[in-house]
Amino acid sequence: MRLPVAGIPVRGRLVMLSPALDWAVEAVRVALEAPPSRLSGELLVMPPVKFGRVDVRAAVQTSAPRCCDRCGEDLELAVDTEVTLSFVPPDGEPADRGEVQVDEDLDFGIYEDGALDLGQVVLDAVGLAVPSRVACTNEVACEARTAALLGETRPAGPFAALRGPQ
Numbered sequence: 587m588r589l590p591v592a593g594i595p596v597r598g599r600l601v602m603l604s605p606a607l608d609w610a611v612e613a614v615r616v617a618l619e620a621p622p623s624r625l626s627g628e629l630l631v632m633p634p635v636k637f638g639r640v641d642v643r644a645a646v647q648t649s650a651p652r653c654c655d656r657c658g659e660d661l662e663l664a665v666d667t668e669v670t671l672s673f674v675p676p677d678g679e680p681a682d683r684g685e686v687q688v689d690e691d692l693d694f695g696i697y698e699d700g701a702l703d704l705g706q707v708v709l710d711a712v713g714l715a716v717p718s719r720v721a722c723t724n725e726v727a728c729e730a731r732t733a734a735l736l737g738e739t740r741p742a743g744p745f746a747a748l749r750g751p752q
């Protein structure tokens with residue numbers, strides 16, 4: 587969904603997220619690498635300020651069925667995030683950084699043709715909150731399942747000794 591930034595009121599435009607919005611569901615599916623089983627939250631898109639920068643406060647609650655990266659057990663990967671993201675037009679960055687205060691640590695997204703891609707906003711917000719490694723919350727049970735898996739797959743044939751000490 588592309589939102590033209592020109593018409594956004596001073597107080598911002600509020601977009602409620604729900605499973606009925608195909609573009610939001612698709613963005614979460616990409617971010618969580620699985621179709622979401624629930625989706626709620628909101629985007630508050632502020633009108634453009636200096637150099638066309640648009641700030642979006644994104645609050646997203648969602649989850650999707652995944653497998654544990656360690657033991658392979660089914661789990662529900664849940665994300666509950668609240669983050670402010672900034673987007674600028676391709677030519678929006680000031681050529682002379684001496685003119686304005688630019689925080690070098692800030693990462694700006696890009697919006698083109700005067701419209702913000704809200705799917706990209708959702709994708710960025712959820713993507714930032716996804717852990718690099720998906721694992722069970724119950725570490726003890728996960729540990730036990732992982733050990734059992736390794737025990738079952740450890741080679742016991744005549745070449746086992748060649749593999750060296752485990």
Ligand SMILES: [Zn+2]
Nearest residue numbers: 654657722728
């Ligand atoms: Zn696990």
